[in-house]
Amino acid sequence: MIKFFFRWGFRVLILLIVLAAVGVLLKDTLAKSAAEARLRALTGLDVRIGNLEIGLFSPIVRVENCRFNNTPEFGGSPFLHIEELYVEYDRSALFYRELNLKLLRFNLAEANVVRNKQGLTNVQAIRKHMAQARAGKTGNGSAGNGNGEEEFKFLGIGTLNLTLRKFREVDLARPERTHEIDLNMKNQVFTNLKTGEDVKTNVVPVLMRYGVEALFAETGPTNGAPPKVSGAHTKK
Numbered sequence: 001m002i003k004f005f006f007r008w009g010f011r012v013l014i015l016l017i018v019l020a021a022v023g024v025l026l027k028d029t030l031a032k033s034a035a036e037a038r039l040r041a042l043t044g045l046d047v048r049i050g051n052l053e054i055g056l057f058s059p060i061v062r063v064e065n066c067r068f069n070n071t072p073e074f075g076g077s078p079f080l081h082i083e084e085l086y087v088e089y090d091r092s093a094l095f096y097r098e099l100n101l102k103l104l105r106f107n108l109a110e111a112n113v114v115r116n117k118q119g120l121t122n123v124q125a126i127r128k129h130m131a132q133a134r135a136g137k138t139g140n141g142s143a144g145n146g147n148g149e150e151e152f153k154f155l156g157i158g159t160l161n162l163t164l165r166k167f168r169e170v171d172l173a174r175p176e177r178t179h180e181i182d183l184n185m186k187n188q189v190f191t192n193l194k195t196g197e198d199v200k201t202n203v204v205p206v207l208m209r210y211g212v213e214a215l216f217a218e219t220g221p222t223n224g225a226p227p228k229v230s231g232a233h234t235k236k
Contacts, residue, residue, distance in 0.1 A: 082106070085106055
């Protein structure tokens with residue numbers, strides 16, 4: 001599950017940055033509409049972006065109040081509610097189809113995994129739609145690899161600042177099985193993530209630690225203290 005969210009989030013992030021680089025001439029309003037349309041085509045979900053800010057003279061992108069809503073098959077409830085996604089990137093690297101992020105700040109208010117009455121989860125449905133979209137089989141005119149995410153080389157993240165709050169699992173066939181945990185992760189900072197292996201080694205253990213502690217304590221990690229994991233630091 002965590003692996004899927006990382007891959008999915010990485011593709012969405014690249015799409016937003018590419019649209020931002022191209023959309024400077026369109027500016028924020030038109031770029032927001034373009035981003036919503038492309039994200040709908042990629043995920044098959046209804047996507048609403050509250051605000052999209054593109055730096056005209058500085059390589060920054062800020063997305064606020066972005067919501068991915070499930071299809072009617074999964075109750076039409078929110079899949080993800082991203083309060084803020086802020087990115088400072090190396091503009092020159094984009095010309096070489098490289099993604100070098102100086103700062104990535106990600107604030108996730110809510111994530112919902114929903115199982116429909118047939119036993120299929122929304123995550124499985126999204127994964128299937130994304131695979132079809134990249135292969136050009138969705139029938140919406142999107143070309144395979146049209147988003148270009150596979151063509152970019154990842155050069156790393158200088159600073160990653162994560163805030164993760166509510167995670168919910170919903171079973172539409174058996175509502176009594178629905179449960180929610182509050183990860184209570186606030187401004188957890190990681191530095192010098194050069195490769196996917198760095199992310200796996202430094203970030204994933206922290207996410208798992210918060211998740212485990214949240215299951216056994218209503219307030220999340222004891223006294224709000226972050227797990228002591230090599231490579232992770234908390235913003236003061």
